[in-house]
Structure formats: C-alpha cells, structure tokens
Amino acid sequence: MRFTFISSAIALVASTMLLRGADAQQLCNGYAELCAKTYDQVSYATAHNAYSxxxxxxxxxxQNNDIPTQLKDGIRAFMLDAYNLPSGATNDIELCHSYCNLLDAGPLSAVLGQIKTFMDQNPNEVISIFWENAANLAPARFQTVYQAAGMTPYLYTQAAGSTTWPTLASMISSKKRLLNFVDSGADASVPWLMAEYDFIFETPWQITAGSEYPCTVDRPKDQERGMYVMNHFISKQVIVGDQTYDVPQSAIVAQTNGQDLATHANKCTQTFSKIPNFVAVDFYEQGSVFQTVAQLNGVTWNGKAPTPPPSSTKNAAAGKNGGVSSAVVTLAAAAAAAIFTV
Known part of the structure; x- marks a missing residue:
C-alpha cells in the first residue's frame, strides 16, 4: 500500500509538472491563439523610436517609458536609430535621433542587455527590431555589439527571397525569436541583419495633425511586400534657425492612439487586404494601442493595462505651438546651436 501511495504521488507530481509545462507553452506573445500563426500573420505593437x-x-x-517597461507592457517591435559613438570608438553603436546633440540615448549595448534579460526571463516572446541605419554603419558593427551582448542564440535569419515564415510556436521552440531588419546596408556577411524592404513595406511616416492617415506604400516606393509597417504618429514641424524639426505631439496622443488608430488600422487592412504587421506609435501607453492590436490579431484583449508615464515626464500644457512647450522650443534652439558649433 505504501509503495502504491508513493507511486501515485510521484505520478501526480509528474503530471502536474507536465501540465504546467504545457501551460507555459500555450501562450505566444501573450495569447494561445497566436502560437499556430506564422510570423507574417501577426500584428505587433511597435514603439516608434523606442529609445527616445x-x-x-x-x-x-x-516615448515616456523606458525599454524594460515597454517590454513588460507588451511592446514587441522596437524602432532604433544607429549612429557612431561620440568617442569615435567602433565597439558599440550610439542611439540618437537626427543628431546626437539633439537626443542621445546612450549605447546600444545597454539596450540589448535589457532586451536579453527580458527574453531570458520570458521564453515565449518573439521580438523584432527595426534599424534606421542613419550613419551607414557596416553590418559587422552590429554583429560586434550583438555578440558581446550574448544575443547570438536568439537571432533568427529568414532566407533571402523566402515568403514562407515559421509559426510563433516554432520560433519559440527553436529559441530563434529575435528578428532584426535594417533599412539600408544589409549584406550577406551578417545574414540575420535582414534587409527590411525585401520583406516589409511602410506607410508614410510624416503625418501632421488634421491630415488624413495614409494607407499607401511609401518605402520602398510603390512596392508592396508580404508584411508592412503602419506608421501612426503625429508630428509638428518646428523651425529653429534654418533647421526644421519634427516634434512628436504628446498633447493629442489620446485621440491619435485611440479611435484614430483603430480607424487607420481598419482602413489599411481593407486597402492592402491584410492586417498591418507592425503598428508603430508614439507614447504607446496612452490610447488603446494594445486593444487595437488584439483586435487585428483576432484575439480578446487580455486586459493588461500599460504602465502610466512617470508624472515628471509629462510635457507642458499645449500652447501656441500646438503641444510644443516653450521649454522644448528653447531646447531645440540650444541643440541647433550645438550642432553648428561642433
């Protein structure tokens, strides 16, 4: 009897562990229904200039929240801009916007460390990174930083010209679940740094308040691909001296990321006869970004609310500049002056 009891207990514990293991494998990017979908059949909440x-x-x-918070909240694709280090060293890449004098978010190695920590702790998540290769860096530069960060085991490579993508479940099973696309400079020497426009097109990104949200092919010009980025963020052009800056419009983001986003997504879905794969937004935690992405994916939103921004990050109230505070305009002038005196 004692042997039978012990055997039964062992069997119960084993079956419980198996069930827990099965449960852990059921969710792919937070939803069981996405596991059987191929990578190109899924929509991903995307942070435009995630580092900024x-x-x-x-x-x-x-953005208001840092990248670890973005990951925790459900952002699964990140737009990053690559520049040379201010020091001139070649062992890392600097994350800047337009000019490092204007916005310098520091080295890529730090961000990759944050992403790796998340991926190590969350084995059922597929992550994508979009690179704007602003400084025309060689693929070997990216390779150096990714290898040093320990990202190599996660890197997925899609064969050039292939239109057949694996399911999220198979990516997760293989552990090859970090995809990297670059807008220019890709070559065969670093195959995991994939040429974005071989696989993906983008809708226009320069959208101003009051204008219609476009569902046209912007990059590569008039050439559709199997997947697409739907750029959905509003900016206002501010002129400082002889320079024009596109300033994100945080003052109207609740509307931008609310009903406007759902309307834009539905319009593009009808126009292209497929859902947008990458829904790129500013200030993702405001509006209904995750609800809209869930709807595009045909799943019921899990109800997980994103992290509110720290109160200290909220921009000043909108004034004559349409959401651009006088402090920010002053900063723009200082940044422009710095650019031309370097």
Missing part, C-alpha cells in the same frame, strides 16, 4: 524616452524634455522625445 531620455533625456527627459528632449525635443525628439517619442
């Missing part, structure tokens, strides 16, 4: 949450008050600020 610091320094606080910078002219080019696009």
């Amino acid at each position: 949450y610091t320094p606080r008050g910078a002219l080019a600020l696009n």
